[in-house]
Amino acid sequence: MSEVKLPNVIVDHGKCIAAKGCRTCIDSCPLDIIAFDPVDGLIKQVHDECWYCLPCENDCPTKAIRVEMPYPIR
């Protein structure tokens, strides 16, 4: 799994409940850029294709995600 080096979709792993099976943000993303890494059990941004549309952030049940503007348009 190739993680994005400088993600703009920031996951707070302290709040994230992926370990309990939550995959809400992965389902919400229209571009399919968020994935679960089975190696370390963490949710990560895996493609640099964010539309900064925010469903991942708004649907997260524990408010563990924050989307920043991608660098080119910041």
Add this chain to the structure above:
Amino acid sequence: MATQQLNADILVIGGGTAGPIAAIKAKAKSPTSRVLLLDKANVKRSGAITEGMDSVNNAIIPGFATPEQYVKEITIANDGIVNQKAIYAYASRSYDMICELDRWGVKFDKDETGFFAVKKVHHMGAYVLPMPEGYNVKKMIYKQIRRLGVEVSNRLTATRLLVARDGRIAGAVALDSRGGDLVVVRAKAVVLATGAAGRLGLPASGYLFGTYENPTNAGDGYSMAYHAGAELSGLECFQINPLIKDYNGPACAYVTGPFGGFTVNAKGERFIKSDYWSGQMMLEFWRELESGNGPVFLKLNHLAEQTVTRIEHILHITERPSRGRFHAGRQTDYRDDLVEMHISEIGLCGGHSASGVWVDEKARTTVPGLYAAGDLCNVAHNYMLGAMVFGAIAGEDAVDYAADLPAAPDYEEAQVERERERIFAPLARAEGLKPADVEYKLRRLVNDYLQPPKVARKMQIGLHRFAEIRADLDRMKADNPHELMRAIEVHAILDCAELAALASLHRTESRWGLYHYRPDYPEKKDEWFKFVEVRKGADGKPEIFHREVPECLFPIDGEERQAYDRLRIEDPSALKIGAH
């Protein structure tokens, strides 16, 4: 990779705005039919309204506007080249659709009596219905999908339609962009609702996914309809929108206009009479940007604190809610600062301009059993509500069409095998070009050669460059199903670029303001009062032809006809409204 076989009576491709309503209406009309809704993403959050909508731009509500007035307004806004019957089909169902959405729980702005609070933004009539709590539209629609038992299949990117020997539609082929399977769907009827071609031009930021449209909408539907033999209409009538610079989302005049916001130049002067998005308005906007008066700004800093707060409560929570975050990062505050604007990359979109798959008033394309709705179809200026109404029309008519067929038509298996090869080839290559690099180059060339002002020699060079990129398609390499999806999208973007260039070259006049502004043919000519259409010819190459504008249901007076040609404010000093 494995092959999955699915069957449906009615297959709806695209789960954004038009598609879900098509599926809902088909299932409601015929509960025993198998209705399957496919989406490239997840229907719960896919398409242009993933975070809802901040206003209905074309509400036709009794007491404010009539269907006849609306048909006339859009006819004038689109320079007369429209099929009024199709626009009237939307207009006559507009109010019923709003009432139905209202019953489903979608929130519209209402006055103190509880009736819809319509605002005026258009040049002539009043059609804008704000949605200050419009963030939940998709959720309310999804409830109906579940209630009726519509089958949903997510993360499937449809790539080609299947066509029977007699030309009827027979289904579709799709890629499972997670598991990597090939999915073959047999169906009696297909509704295409895949949205705009939103990844055609490259945003000025250079960021591939910083598009105005949801970038999932890469133009797949245009390409699929074309290869199935359908007629595409008005591809030279580009979508170009005035947007927040760099953020590349709407500013948004529909929301701020009724509160007193407007567009100004660097001198703080208004220069356009109406902020309603039309090609004529965009031409004035572009001229101002390019003149010594540029750049152009959205002005809200003359408004009262409570008004600005209300505007923020709409713009920063619906449709493109990261707008507020973007402004904060640039230290821009509506209270003190002007918001710098620019124009978007080009795209194809029926919903905003008129470039789409040709449909009649029943949403039928020219291929039997194939329907198109939403931004993909050519019903001019149809927007979100028009997408929903045309989805409803398509879904209901598809039920009748499918009822007459004993089974999904047979197709030649070779179609599936050819498609399997096309989709999966990048996975088999040991090395090759990255799909993102090919896409970047293609879209940069689209900007260089197709962005208005359009010039013949430039578009001819563009076509040569596009042909070179076509050879590069066979050199792309993908490492996983996600990249395969991106690679196959590049094929669709290239089809859209070529067809848009051919249609634009063919129409040797200027029309629709900036959408088809040709300095080499600056005049609008009566001989071009017709549709420019394109379809796949017998030789497999694009064939350009004309379609006469159907007879008007509601003729336009000579005086009215030019209303959208007079959008520039000639003497700004006479109009210093609200300037500090």
